[in-house]
Amino acid sequence: MSLPILITGGSQRLGLAIAQDLLSRDQPVIITYRRHKPAVDQLKQAGATVLEADFSTQAGISRAIDEIKRICTGLRGIIHNASDWAPESPEHDSGELMHDMMMVHTSAPYQLNLALQPLLTQHSGLTDIIHMTDYVQETGSQNHIAYAASKAALHNLTLSFARVFAPRVKVNSIAPSLLMFNDNDSDAYRAEALTKNLLGSVPGAQEAVKAVNYLLDSEFVTGQTLHLNGGRNLK
Numbered sequence: 001m002s003l004p005i006l007i008t009g010g011s012q013r014l015g016l017a018i019a020q021d022l023l024s025r026d027q028p029v030i031i032t033y034r035r036h037k038p039a040v041d042q043l044k045q046a047g048a049t050v051l052e053a054d055f056s057t058q059a060g061i062s063r064a065i066d067e068i069k070r071i072c073t074g075l076r077g078i079i080h081n082a083s084d085w086a087p088e089s090p091e092h093d094s095g096e097l098m099h100d101m102m103m104v105h106t107s108a109p110y111q112l113n114l115a116l117q118p119l120l121t122q123h124s125g126l127t128d129i130i131h132m133t134d135y136v137q138e139t140g141s142q143n144h145i146a147y148a149a150s151k152a153a154l155h156n157l158t159l160s161f162a163r164v165f166a167p168r169v170k171v172n173s174i175a176p177s178l179l180m181f182n183d184n185d186s187d188a189y190r191a192e193a194l195t196k197n198l199l200g201s202v203p204g205a206q207e208a209v210k211a212v213n214y215l216l217d218s219e220f221v222t223g224q225t226l227h228l229n230g231g232r233n234l235k
Contacts, residue, residue, distance in 0.1 A: 002076060003075055003076040004049065004072055005028070005075065005076050005079060006112075007031045007032070008032045009031075009034070010029070011031060011033035012037065013180060014180075015079070016043075017208065017209050019031050019043055019048060020043070020046070021209045023046045030068065031050055031051070032055075032082065033053070051067055053067075055104045055108035057103070061103070061108050062111075064108075065111065065115045068119075069116075075116060075119040075120050075122070077120070077127055077130065078112065079132065080130065080131045085147055087143045088146065098150075102153065105153070106150050113171075121168050126169070127170070128169065128171075128215060129165070131158050131174070132176075134147075134148070134151040135229050135232060136151060138152075154173070155175070158224075162222045170215070170218070171222055174212065177196070177197065177228065179203060179204060197231050203230070207228050
C-alpha cells in the first residue's frame with residue numbers, strides 16, 4: 001500500500017481537483033477541510049481520509065498535527081493548499097487580518113513541515129512538499145495586502161525547507177495567477193481577466209493538477225517555483 005499524500009484545503013477548487021486526480025490513480029490521500037461541504041463526503045466515498053482542521057488558530061494547527069501522526073505512519077508528500085483570500089476592508093481589523101493570513105499561509109505550513117518531516121522520511125524514495133503560493137508573491141496586491149505578504153513568506157519557506165530537508169525531501173512552490181473563475185464572477189470581470197495574460201485564457205484547475213504531477217514525478221527539482229500565469233508577468 002502506497003503512503004498517502006496530505007492535501008490541506010482539499011475540499012474545493014484546486015485542492016479538490018488535485019485530490020480527485022490522485023485518487024483516480026490509486027494514490028491514497030488525506031485531505032483537511034475548514035468547513036464541511038458535499039465534496040468532503042464525495043472524497044471520503046472515493047477513498048480519501050478526511051480531517052476537519054482550522055489553520056487560523058494554533059489549537060487547530062496542533063490538533064491537525066496530532067491527528068495526522070495518529071492515523072498514518074508515513075507520508076509520500078504534503079501539498080499545502082489551505083488558503084484564505086480575505087481583503088483589506090473597513091470591516092476587517094488589520095491586525096487580526098494579518099494574523100489570520102500568516103497563520104493559514106505561513107505558520108501552519110511551517111509547523112506541519114517540521115512536525116511531519118519524520119513521516120516523509122519513511123518512504124523509500126524521494127518525497128515532496130509543495131507550497132501553493134500565488135502570482136502576487138512577487139508583485140504585491142492593492143486589495144489583498146496581508147494575503148500577498150503571507151504568500152511571499154510561504155515562498156520563502158520553500159527556499160529554506162528545500163535546503164534543510166535535502167536530499168530526502170524535495171520542496172517546491174506552485175505560484176498560479178487566476179486559474180478558474182467562481183460561479184458568481186460577473187461577465188465583465190471574466191472579460192477583463194482574459195486580458196491580463198499573454199495567452200488570453202483562464203485554463204481551469206487541471207493546470208494545477210498537471211503542475212503537481214510534474215513535481216511529484218521529478219527527481220531533480222527542488223527549491224523552485226513553478227509559475228502558472230500564462231505570461232502575465234510580461235504584460
